[in-house]
Amino acid sequence: MPQSSSSKLQKSGSIRNAAVIGSGVMGAGIAAHLANAGMRVLLLDVVPQSLTAEEEKKGLTLSDAAVRNRLSAAAVARMAKAQPAQLYDSAWTNRITPGNLTDHLQALGDVDWIVEAVVERLDIKKEVLEAIESARRPGTLVSTNTSGLSVSAMAEGRSLEFRRHFAATHFFNPPRYMKLVEIVPSEDTDPETVALLTELCEKRLGKGVVVAKDTPNFIxxxxxxxxxxxxxxxxxxxxxxxxxxxxxxxxxxxxxxxxxxxxxxxxxxxxxxxxxxxxxxxxxxxxxxxxxxxxxxxxxxxxxxxxxxxxxxxxxxxxxxxxxxxxxxxxxxxxxxxxxxxxxxxxxxxxxxxxxxxxxxxxxxxxxxxxxxxxxxxxxxxxxxxxxxxxxxxxxxxxxxxxxxxxxxxxxxxxxxxxxxxxxxxxxxxxxxxxxxxxxxxxxxxxxxxxxxxxxxxxxxxxxxxxxxxxxxEKTPEDLISLSALKASGKTVLSTTGASLIDIGDDVVCLEFHSPNNAIGGEILTAIRQTAQEVSRNWRGLVLANEGRNFCVGANLALLLMEAQNGEWDEVEEIIRFFQDSMLRLKRLDRPVVAAPHRMTLGGGVEACLPADQIILSPETYFGLVETGVGLIPAGGGCKEAAGLAAARAKAAAGGGKGGVDLQPPLNALFETIAMAKASTSGHDAVKLGLLRPQDRVNARQDMRIAEAKRAVLELDRAGYTPQQEERIPVAGREGVAVLKMGVQMMRLSGMISEHDALIGGKLAHVLAGGDVKPGAEVSEQYLLDLECEAFLSLCGERKTQERMSHMLATGKPLRN
Structure with a gap:
């Protein structure tokens, strides 16, 4: 590679505006993921040469902007509804501006990074790159998304200044979900260009980068x-x-x-x-x-x-x-x-x-x-x-x-x-x-x-x-913490068959679940209790995280079903109480606790996170209290925490005072989220579902989640950590229960839910609103936990709930009976 060019390259954090040329599957996916990273994106495609039947019906002509921008505008419209989702938040289509290569080519002079993602034909790519060079300002990054064409051949005919700032960034499809980006320099690509593209892809886009040679189809x-x-x-x-x-x-x-x-x-x-x-x-x-x-x-x-x-x-x-x-x-x-x-x-x-x-x-x-x-x-x-x-x-x-x-x-x-x-x-x-x-x-x-x-x-x-x-x-990022490597080097503090406590440095430990599917059972709950004692005596704080495929898919459903089918109700209640008490021990711990969930974090997995002082989600976190899908309600503290969230939001909406607090609106929203077993499509979407607190946030780099959680623990400790105290929670009471049950009944009468869904919804309403107490009454956390346990036990005894549990275990899919 040549020596660094004289053009001053920016730092990755200062790259705020990008353009993507080509709005096909890959171009649209790349544009969406750049928007996920907070960039403003210009998405350009060619001008259509003919009208659609719908355009003719509207009286449009080939000179109308709606026609000329049709291809890129249609791609942006599809993003908002794409499954699987391309955007972390569908509202982020507002970060993407559609346009066309004829009318908006000169706008490329205002962007910091241009990604060419047109069809995999060398001749067409060379034409597009020639057009890009005519409009870009010197020093602007340009990359091509190609799965294997020659980068050097594409750059033929371009100026040396252009070639120094040009390389391939081969995103794998779909760009949001696939981790790999192959960066492929040509013999003229400046090393600073490679370094900047690597930093952009790793730190801003959360990707794993390998540098490949300019050979057919790369690595x-x-x-x-x-x-x-x-x-x-x-x-x-x-x-x-x-x-x-x-x-x-x-x-x-x-x-x-x-x-x-x-x-x-x-x-x-x-x-x-x-x-x-x-x-x-x-x-x-x-x-x-x-x-x-x-x-x-x-x-x-x-x-x-x-x-x-x-x-x-x-x-x-x-x-x-x-x-x-x-x-x-x-x-x-x-x-x-x-x-x-x-x-x-x-x-x-x-x-x-x-x-x-x-x-x-x-x-x-x-x-x-x-x-x-x-x-x-x-x-x-x-x-x-x-x-x-x-x-x-x-x-x-x-x-x-x-x-x-x-x-x-x-x-x-x-x-x-x-x-x-x-x-x-x-x-x-x-x-x-x-x-x-x-x-x-x-x-x-x-x-x-x-x-x-x-x-x-x-x-x-x-x-x-x-x-x-x-x-x-093997070089790894400085802030990457590998639990497997730490365990291999003897950093395990304690271990059960379901979980391990690992020293991650600076007097901070990480509790790692490693049961089948990371489902929470007795082994993990025992480890939580042991961890609470150990951390209180000897450590500055605790991280909850693991390196499994998913953070936690919920509680051990098979065990609950077996006990319920055998009529072992004392055993079922003991399991629930054990779960609730373990979560309370995390919440009352006199050291800071930070949870760093990733991918599927469902049911009991969410309940394990909510007691933490802070939750740091990765972008790909699918977060939800989904127990109604198996005929149950959250009973490991999930309903209690949801009631607390509703109360906190009502108080914030009222300006912090006690008078005139309306609990019903935030309670209605959380009830719908839990009753409909909604799970977020991303970490950012979890915010919209209402399951997070103001202090919770999303970290762009999934691989860095443990290191980021450790930093948060240390910051809480340095600030003079005060443990979470027992709180009394204002609830909507019997009137709130009535409002929620009225909504359930309307859905039942309209055929939207089954009779058993209505039964579950009614019990959930009773718990979230605080049961048969007067509106605004302040109840203890234990009172709400008791309501959870009572409702959970009664639902476990229902034949249709047991059918739902059995169906989920057999098929992995919910049963609507």
Whole structure:
């Protein structure tokens, strides 16, 4: 790369205005996520050449702004309703201004960052970049979103000043949810440009960045597409069904449930062919060009219009069955006809399912009967992918750590290829490859010959990876706290089967849940009690966080259902009281407590957060008291905390005085949120649901949530922490109950809810409004907890509630009975 240019680049925090060129799926998604980061975004597309029927009916012409901006305006309108949501808050469409490349090109001179995201054709991208250069001011960042076209080829013909500020920022789809951004500089890109784009993507957009080389399809798509090709070839070679191949290349290998063929349907079979063609046409390696030949099967399916999910059929097809219900059919690879799904089963698949964790699952696959075709297939596809990845080190990325990160973040693999190679045993697997006649990359042979037996090692809470010159430290952000690394280095303070307390430095500890699905049961509640005692005696404060897939999906529903079905009502009440008392101990702790939830934080997970002094959510936090979905109400303190929130909001609305406080409006809003089992679509949306306090906030970087929570604990401690005191909560009383129940009855009479929904709603109303007391009466927290417990117990005894609980456990979906 050249030396830094003279143009002064900005800091990422000062970049407030951006433009995105192209309002298709990727362009709109990128624009939405820039808006999520607080930027004002100009979204431009081409001017339409003809009127729609609706435009003609309105009497519009091609010169009208509504027509000329139609493509980008329609994209913005779709954002507000998109599922899954593109924006953290649908109201943030007001941060995006639609326009067109003809009328608004000069506005590019007023923005700080321009992202080109037009169709994946080199000629069109070059034309757009030429137009951008004519309007941008010197020093403005310009990046292209491309999945694999040459960055240098795109920049041909542009000035040196432009090329120094230009690189690829390859967002993975959907941009809001996928963590990976590959930054790809050309030989002329200034190092400061790469640094600024990295800072922007990591700190402002919350992404994981890897720097890739300007080679066909960069890192993740290069290895991912190769893996799909060899899986397809081996599926045919070993005579497997698509279901068998997916069963062996999904969670069994530490990969998503979409595995291979479901993933292909999602990506698009034509898209994979485009990727394959791009590698083959740009590769200088004859052997690689042979590997990336167009598979005949894929070409035939694309020729038949079977492109995957976007065309309605690919390797799987969704059909409407009896009663309008949809059913999934699978492709027969020999006849290309569809039929009922074929269940994939074998001792090899069963062994992988039973194993815990990606490493153990891979070992189980490879330790199985080597004569079984499933074991042969798994080994063949795996070893080819490992060898190919090793051969690309230095070609597509500088090191193995970047390749592993790219596959984890871009394809949602639990372990990257080199991490997985370590897990199955580097020396043992290479020896087997040699026996089978496979060529081992020279650097791997040398690495083993030098006495190394793994690609990674850990020491002093740091991780090191293999390089040609020995181990190098894997750089991580300074404010990243890894609980797994801390536990590995002996920082566990106490542990149960469901939770661990970990020293995260500066006299602060973190309570980590690690039960199945992080559901709250007796083990976690016991750990909370032990933690409260330990923190009070020896620590400055406590963080509630974990590194599981989700923070907490709720309480242990299976245990509650079993006790209820057996009529063990004393046991059920004991469980509830134990839960309530544990949450109170967190709330009364004489040290600051900060919760840092992420992803699914439901039911009991929310109740574990509400006692904290502060909640710091990640953007992708789906937060809600959803107990009514299984026929219950929140009874771990959730209703009590909601009543307190309503009272606090009523008091704030009245200007802080006691006189004239109207509890009903905030109570109505919270009742609706809980009764309808609403969960937020983001951390920001949780604010709109009314479940957060003024001191709670959202942190843009999910990976930094534990470090941010620790900082908040230390700040509370430095400010002279005062423990939360027992409070008396003003409630709406019997009149408030009547108002809420009237709303429930109206919904019942209109057919919006079932009779059982109405029963649940009535009990929830009784608890939230404080029961049969006079309006405005101040009640104790324990009084509200008693109401919670009474209502919960009565609902547990209802047959329809038990049916809902059972259905949720069996299907993962709510039952409306």
């Amino acid at each position: 993740a798509n290069r290895i991912g597409s190769y893996g799909m090709l060899v899986t397809l070839a081996d599926t045919l070679a070993y005579g497997l069904t698509v279901e068998e191949a997916d069963a062996l290349t999904g969670p069994a290998m530490g990969r998503p449930k979409t595995a291979t063929f479901r993933m292909l349907d999602l990506v698009g079979l034509d898209t994979l062919l485009h990727v394959v063609d791009n590698v083959r046409e740009r590769s200088e390696d004859a052997e690689e060009r042979e590997v990336f030949k167009r598979p005949e099967l894929l070409a035939r399916l694309v020729g038949l219009g079977r492109l995957g999910e976007k065309s309605g059929a690919g390797f799987y097809r969704k059909q409407r069955g009896e009663g309008g219900r949809s059913r999934i059919e699978s492709l027969r690879l020999d006849t290309l006809e569809y039929g009922d799904p074929i269940r994939a089963s074998s001792p090899i698949i069963d062994a992988a399912k039973a194993a815990k964790g990606a490493a153990a699952k891979a070992k189980a696959l490879l330790a199985a009967d080597p004569s079984h075709k499933h074991a042969q297939f798994a080994w063949s596809t795996l070893k080819k992918t490992l060898l190919y990845s090793a051969a690309q080190v230095g070609a597509i990325a500088d090191n193995i750590a970047d390749i592993d990160r790219a596959m984890r973040w871009g394809f949602n693999w639990e372990l990257g290829p080199f991490e997985l190679w370590d897990a199955i045993g580097l020396e043992k697997s290479v020896a087997r490859m040699k026996r089978e006649g496979d060529a081992i990359p020279e650097w791997v042979e040398t690495w083993l010959a030098d006495g190394h037996d793994s690609f990674y090692k850990t020491a002093d809470q740091k991780r090191f990876f293999a390089t040609r010159g020995g181990y190098a430290e």
